[in-house]
Amino acid sequence: MIREYNALQSSLLKSGSSFVRPVQSFPERVKLSDPATDVMTDLGKVSVVNVRSKTSMDKANAKMIRYGVRMLLVLDDNDQVAGLLTATDVLGEKPMRFLQNMGGTHADIMVRDIMTTQRELEVLKIEDVRNATVGDIVATLKQHNRQHAMVVDEAADGRQSVCGLFSITQIARQLGAQVQSFELARTFDEIEAVIARG
Secondary structure (H helix, E strand, C coil), X not given: CHHHCXXXXXXXXXXXXXXXXXXXXXXXXXXXXXXXXXXXEECCCCCCCEEECCCEHHHHHHHHHHHCCCEEEEECCCCCEEEEEEHHHHHCCHHHHHHHHHCCCHHHCEHHHHCEEHHHCCEEEHHHHHCCEHHHHHHHHHHCCCCEEEEEEECCCCXXXXXXXXXXXXXXXXXXXXXXXXCHHXXXXXXXXXXXXX
């Protein structure tokens, strides 16, 4: 039976080879009335960039830069969500407050020392997101003064799985705003300017 098939020619993997990462394509332009899922990073299609809570803050920051993201999902040793680390956590005042309270040097700061912990994370349910618009998500992020929002799917037994992410910067770009700054208030102002022109 196997005689009917031909073996493929193989070769050695070249040095410096990379690997394909899944990429989700977003609509280039959206309106506030479009479905919220048009601006959601779907973790069923894209791998989330993550980090361990015991990783140094500097290594986590380097990872954000390397992957071109401003948020990392923080995992514990059992691959469960321990928290969330944003560029604002790393570049804001949290590191200085930690050093003032605990002493040490910048290199001593771990992700767990400055992340938003799992107990503090508010999430959106996927059922609500599927019935929401882009405008609803913008309003939600603005009301809670947040750059990011996590979306969860809840199983019948009540267990949650993070299945999506929203980023106000990503939404602003898709709405046509020229995002000049990663300052949250300015990003909302840029979105409002696009709406006023629209």
